[in-house]
Amino acid sequence: MASPEFPSLERSLEEHLPPDELRNVRRILLGGEPRKLSLPAEALAAASELDFELAAFGFEAAEEQLRPARLVRVGLVQNRLPLPPCAPVAEQVGALHRRIEEMVAVAAQCGVNVVCFQEAWTMPFAFCTREKLPWTEFAESAEDGPTTRLCQRLARAHGLVVVSPILERDEAHGDVLWNTAVVVSSSGAVLGKSRKNHVPRVGDFNEATYYMEGTLGHPVFQTPFGRIAVNICYGRHHPLNWLLYSLNGAEIIFNPSATVGALSEALWPIEARNAAIANHCFTCAINRVGVERFPREFTSGDGKPAHRDFGYFYGSSYVSAPDGRRTPGLSRTRDGLLVAELDLNLCRQTGDIWNFKVCWEGLECRAGASEVRSDQGGGRGMGRSCQEMEPPQGASSSSLVSKWRPEAPLHSVWQLRPTEPDGILDKQHAVGA
Ligand SMILES: NC(=O)NCCC(=O)O
Structure with missing residues (x-):
């Protein structure tokens, strides 16, 4: 496993490869030279002052005659815990709120339209301990808890959509806990x-x-x-x-995460990128940073000694485009804000080239189903392109309408007839028939 101090794969290549080779490596590794965006000087100064990495890249699409470009800026926030897990709960939450508030202000200076934080961003990732208290005290209402209220204020103040992954306490339904992402519209709703x-x-x-x-199925939010x-x-x-x-219509899928190097770092650059390619959409993978040390020891049930930490959360947040291009990852070691400008026209354009989803989309039309929530709120406009966005066919404009339900057999399984070892395919079983 890479040591925590190893800042990033891309940085290492940049430092050690001659420019010609680096271009070729980037062509294969990232799908091309990433197009850097220039950012306002005050945003760069604020990021440096607040000690976090700020990087920005753009993914353009081909110009179309009938549709204007549909440009949207996303902001991915990765961060360490400002206070250790042994600090009082309210102080930890307060410190995280303040940190995110300052990072979102910089995102707004960079013109970000949709910002997303890491998984369970208001707390240490304490599930490794198996202890209930104090960790369950970090749970809050998705509808009107203090964190959602903060996100509403941020959304209204900056005119951006906020995706806020928290530990949810569903007080209206038996007080149960969920791992939930709250989506707050730019209007604050x-x-x-x-x-x-x-x-x-x-x-x-x-x-x-x-x-x-x-x-809740696989909801998609119209913003x-x-x-x-x-x-x-x-x-x-x-x-x-x-x-x-x-299939439910998402053009951008956020993947707020908390994952450690020993388990998943080799998978990390592949999975969200592959999902963007396979589904003709943009994907945004976000991971927390650093080591979180807990007050009491716990075991991993593997016969190894008890320990107090989970391992190293390696950051490395990145954005992938439907055509397979991706941004370099943010640092493995530092807090960071990754800004990416996406032309959403690229989703359809890439689908028209590759058609990976064509049989699924056909089934979707037959099922007549999509699951979309619509934002009727105001907020900062994105130009004509935003106004022209419509929910996918069959979707209501205001609420979850239905779940995607295939009504016909999807794929067939073919079996070899034992008497014909040369592999002639014989029998067809329709799955689900
Ligand atoms: N937070 C979470 O689901 N982590 C699981 C490990 C992983 O997906 O890499």
């Missing part, structure tokens, strides 16, 4: 929430001790800046999860 659909039971990720798989969805952390390992968000 809570547009809705999305819950983690796959809960890890791997290594120290003992999350099923706290909450179960989400019950003034495009249709967005949230596939929380472990969901990125499940290709069908991305597919369902995409």
